[in-house]
Amino acid sequence: MLVTTTIAAVRARREELARTGRRLALVPTMGALHEGHLALVRRGWELADEVWASVFVNPAQFGPAEDFASYPRDLDADRALLEREGATLLFAPSTKEIYPRPPATTLDLADLTAGLCGPHRPGHFRGVALVVAKLLNITRPHVAVFGAKDWQQAVVIRRLVEDLDMPVSVDVCPTVREQDGLARSSRNAYLSPEERRCAPVIVRALEAGARAFARGERGGHALEAILAGEVGTERSARLQYAAAVDPETLQPVDVAGRRVLLALAVHVGSTRLIDNFLVEER
Amino acid sequence: MLVTTTIAAVRARREELARTGRRLALVPTMGALHEGHLALVRRGWELADEVWASVFVNPAQFGPAEDFASYPRDLDADRALLEREGATLLFAPSTKEIYPRPPATTLDLADLTAGLCGPHRPGHFRGVALVVAKLLNITRPHVAVFGAKDWQQAVVIRRLVEDLDMPVSVDVCPTVREQDGLARSSRNAYLSPEERRCAPVIVRALEAGARAFARGERGGHALEAILAGEVGTERSARLQYAAAVDPETLQPVDVAGRRVLLALAVHVGSTRLIDNFLVEER
Numbered sequence: 080m081l082v083t084t085t086i087a088a089v090r091a092r093r094e095e096l097a098r099t100g101r102r103l104a105l106v107p108t109m110g111a112l113h114e115g116h117l118a119l120v121r122r123g124w125e126l127a128d129e130v131w132a133s134v135f136v137n138p139a140q141f142g143p144a145e146d147f148a149s150y151p152r153d154l155d156a157d158r159a160l161l162e163r164e165g166a167t168l169l170f171a172p173s174t175k176e177i178y179p180r181p182p183a184t185t186l187d188l189a190d191l192t193a194g195l196c197g198p199h200r201p202g203h204f205r206g207v208a209l210v211v212a213k214l215l216n217i218t219r220p221h222v223a224v225f226g227a228k229d230w231q232q233a234v235v236i237r238r239l240v241e242d243l244d245m246p247v248s249v250d251v252c253p254t255v256r257e258q259d260g261l262a263r264s265s266r267n268a269y270l271s272p273e274e275r276r277c278a279p280v281i282v283r284a285l286e287a288g289a290r291a292f293a294r295g296e297r298g299g300h301a302l303e304a305i306l307a308g309e310v311g312t313e314r315s316a317r318l319q320y321a322a323a324v325d326p327e328t329l330q331p332v333d334v335a336g337r338r339v340l341l342a343l344a345v346h347v348g349s350t351r352l353i354d355n356f357l358v359e360e361r
Numbered sequence: 362m363l364v365t366t367t368i369a370a371v372r373a374r375r376e377e378l379a380r381t382g383r384r385l386a387l388v389p390t391m392g393a394l395h396e397g398h399l400a401l402v403r404r405g406w407e408l409a410d411e412v413w414a415s416v417f418v419n420p421a422q423f424g425p426a427e428d429f430a431s432y433p434r435d436l437d438a439d440r441a442l443l444e445r446e447g448a449t450l451l452f453a454p455s456t457k458e459i460y461p462r463p464p465a466t467t468l469d470l471a472d473l474t475a476g477l478c479g480p481h482r483p484g485h486f487r488g489v490a491l492v493v494a495k496l497l498n499i500t501r502p503h504v505a506v507f508g509a510k511d512w513q514q515a516v517v518i519r520r521l522v523e524d525l526d527m528p529v530s531v532d533v534c535p536t537v538r539e540q541d542g543l544a545r546s547s548r549n550a551y552l553s554p555e556e557r558r559c560a561p562v563i564v565r566a567l568e569a570g571a572r573a574f575a576r577g578e579r580g581g582h583a584l585e586a587i588l589a590g591e592v593g594t595e596r597s598a599r600l601q602y603a604a605a606v607d608p609e610t611l612q613p614v615d616v617a618g619r620r621v622l623l624a625l626a627v628h629v630g631s632t633r634l635i636d637n638f639l640v641e642e643r
Binding site for chain 2 (some may be wrong): 208
């Protein structure tokens with residue numbers, strides 16, 4: 080595995096690869112890799128002949144009051160995990176390499192970021208869109224692989240790629256979960272043992288919503304109330320939002336159709352966690 | 362020359378080209394080609410092994426009160442001219458091909474578009490940035506060639522390409538002029554004979570500004586006043602703006618340094634024309 084911090088080295092390797100005609104998958108990450116990320120790498124191998132990963136904690140997608148400084152970083156561990164999965168290149172640039180000067184360009188997808196995490200993380204998706212555009216232009220993969228836990232992010236990126244006619248397909252992989260159902264997240268590392276015990280209330284809430292949908296509940300507000308009610312049963316969990324939205328447009332549904340995305344953001348202690356279920360009629 | 366209206370055909374041809382390793386130049390245009398455009402094609406041949414052109418009158422860069430409907434279109438003439446210059450592909454898509462649905466993504470370069478044409482053409486540079494990003498992603502040239510007459514556009518595109526790490530270089534060619542100095546523009550076709558006679562006041566104003574700079578005048582306001590004063594000598598010319606700005610940041614200069622961009626937008630009759638001189642110390 081080639082480990083590099085420079086755009087120039089990535090571009091040079093990409094030129095070599097172009098001459099072979101081999102297909103490339105990219106797994107963009109912020110590091111602190113866990114099973115969820117590794118599933119993305121494995122998916123990359125299904126879709127392409129070569130899999131590259133990037134590790135970059137992107138300051139542009141963190142708000143001033145958010146956890147950029149404390150976000151977990153362990154490049155040696157990430158490198159070992161990626162090596163084990165057979166990734167052939169790891170791009171781990173510095174902030175200076177990605178942002179040699181403050182960008183003048185803002186990428187905004189207002190309609191897709193007005194709800195869910197958008198209003199709670201002002202500027203977050205502009206930061207995501209910018210860095211993903213940059214990473215895709217630097218690595219020029221045939222396919223880029225993202226996780227379904229960050230559903231809104233995946234929808235934003237899909238649309239960005241479509242709107243800009245970027246020559247890449249976007250693949251979204253199912254969320255990988257712990258034994259008790261908690262979605263794998265680098266931020267789970269922030270949880271105290273007690274908080275970790277409480278955190279599965281998030282997936283229990285989504286399961287309650289999915290059961291209600293299966294029973295025939297289609298009211299958007301009713302589904303949201305079920306999610307919120309379940310989160311409310313756990314004292315150390317504080318709901319940020321519970322939403323039932325169209326999975327593609329991310330607009331709130333008044334009455335759900337055949338498919339609906341149930342989505343939650345919950346603070347467990349001071350750790351903000353998100354999760355979602357795509358539920359559909361059989 | 363391959364003439365095509367579809368993204369798919371362009372991508373297929375681009376794949377073939379990639380296998381040859383030949384370098385590609387793109388000349389994006391809105392058609393109604395004149396000597397200025399043809400100079401861009403010739404410049405493309407200096408920079409690459411193959412030159413493609415696009416002709417697309419981009420609705421996203423016209424305001425509701427602007428001349429999208431009446432903008433001159435003559436694809437047969439454009440095709441003949443490009444063929445004569447040896448262009449090997451002409452991409453002339455429909456609006457539907459470029460915008461199959463309204464884009465959700467906004468590309469904004471606020472700092473570079475706050476002045477000059479920006480405030481007079483709200484949304485114009487967002488439309489330009491979006492369509493150029495699309496065209497570059499569809500054609501993936503090694504170099505894209507633009508004209509210096511649209512200086513602000515060139516600065517915006519250069520910065521967009523830098524900020525998004527697009528793998529393309531941006532080349533900017535000198536403005537081509539008529540015998541009497543009037544900058545070549547597709548919009549010159551709108552001018553009545555009488556208006557055409559008056560229009561060179563624009564270049565005379567820039568020449569007056571350049572002479573003042575050569576004499577040692579460095580005051581931004583003083584230079585602007587000289588431009589405006591000259592435009593004022595022609596009754597049918599109505600000044601929209603006269604500006605002395607930094608050529609890279611496009612910020613107004615209080616006191617000019619070694620280089621300054623003198624820029625004008627003038628209505629001659631109902632036709633809006635722009636032009637600029639980059640003046641520098643010897």
